[in-house]
Amino acid sequence: MLLVNASGCLDALTAPEVATQFDAFVTKTVTPEPRAGNPPVRIAETDFGMLNAIGLANPGRDAFLSETLPKLRTLGLPLWVSVGGFAAHEYAETCARLEDVTIELNLSCPNVDEAPESAAEIVRACREVTDNPLYAKVSPHTWDMGETVRAVEEAGADGVSMVNTLRGVALDARLRTTLARGVGGYSGPALKPVALASVLAARRVTALPIVAMGGVQSGRDALELIACGATHVALGTVLFADVDAPSRVRDELVEEAHRAGFERPEDAFAVAVDSVAKSAN
Ligand SMILES: Cc1cc2nc3c(=O)[nH]c(=O)nc-3n(C[C@H](O)[C@H](O)[C@H](O)COP(=O)(O)O)c2cc1C
Numbered sequence: 001m002l003l004v005n006a007s008g009c010l011d012a013l014t015a016p017e018v019a020t021q022f023d024a025f026v027t028k029t030v031t032p033e034p035r036a037g038n039p040p041v042r043i044a045e046t047d048f049g050m051l052n053a054i055g056l057a058n059p060g061r062d063a064f065l066s067e068t069l070p071k072l073r074t075l076g077l078p079l080w081v082s083v084g085g086f087a088a089h090e091y092a093e094t095c096a097r098l099e100d101v102t103i104e105l106n107l108s109c110p111n112v113d114e115a116p117e118s119a120a121e122i123v124r125a126c127r128e129v130t131d132n133p134l135y136a137k138v139s140p141h142t143w144d145m146g147e148t149v150r151a152v153e154e155a156g157a158d159g160v161s162m163v164n165t166l167r168g169v170a171l172d173a174r175l176r177t178t179l180a181r182g183v184g185g186y187s188g189p190a191l192k193p194v195a196l197a198s199v200l201a202a203r204r205v206t207a208l209p210i211v212a213m214g215g216v217q218s219g220r221d222a223l224e225l226i227a228c229g230a231t232h233v234a235l236g237t238v239l240f241a242d243v244d245a246p247s248r249v250r251d252e253l254v255e256e257a258h259r260a261g262f263e264r265p266e267d268a269f270a271v272a273v274d275s276v277a278k279s280a281n
Helices: 061-073 088-096 116-127 145-154 189-203 219-227 245-259 271-280
Strands: 003-005 043-045 050-052 079-083 102-106 134-137 159-162 166-169 183-187 210-212 232-235
Touching: 003 245, 061 079, 079 088, 088 102, 088 116, 102 116, 116 134, 116 145, 145 159, 145 189, 159 189, 183 189, 189 210, 189 219, 189 271, 219 232, 219 245, 219 271, 232 245
Parallel strands: 003 232, 079 102, 102 134, 134 159, 159 210, 210 232
Antiparallel strands: 043 050, 050 183, 166 183
16 A cells, blocks of 8 residues: 655655655646646635645646656655646647656646546547556546546556545635635545545446545544555645644554554455445345
């Protein structure tokens, strides 16, 4: 099992001491052109999670490849590059230029249709141009996660990452939207049941590796995702509050596995999937 950061939730170059607690570093999503992102306010706290409307701010793929990526390589960690775009060919053009990294396709980019066919089209275009490990990061905005996962697997994905944020809105005291853009991505503790359901649904239809994320704050949360069928676990919003979260979650995971009656966390893999199958029969 790998413990990694969730894309966009950690800058490894400003916080290498946090990044090196992970087994691999996942970059913020890289788009073809540089993006300044949305105007402020871009972050809002809510009772049970956080809203962000960063708008995929990033230096664009040319600067990423020539400046950011060489610096990231000096960390000595396996790298996962999150790739974004507005059309399948844009994703593929970036993938074609990446070597010696795992690629995570962010399929929840603005203006990208989140339907299974669109996700599959992007994965297929990227599969044609790269032999690198290719993960499809899917949105929780689907009424049938199994269909999406089957579609990206058929299109050639080597694994799936889930979940990205849910759309949310927060209002200020004067009942105006807190975020300048209005709608943002909702992350943090409230997302955990959504992530558990997504992983469970995915694991029922695929044997591919699954990187699971959504509201993980503790070792118990990580163990629950593994029990639903996660192969790897990612930490996102928790990193804004606790820079020691990777080491803490890793320690707690072992303790929590013992408490639940398993020798190692991996031994709890997909046990919840079996429990659903049994009670459904
Ligand atoms: C501030 C912020 C920026 C994010 N940026 C990205 C991004 O660039 N690409 C991406 O795929 N996901 C991005 N995400 C989503 C996270 O990777 C993750 O899927 C989501 O936050 C759920 O996990 P969490 O509840 O542990 O934060 C971002 C999330 C936050 C909070």
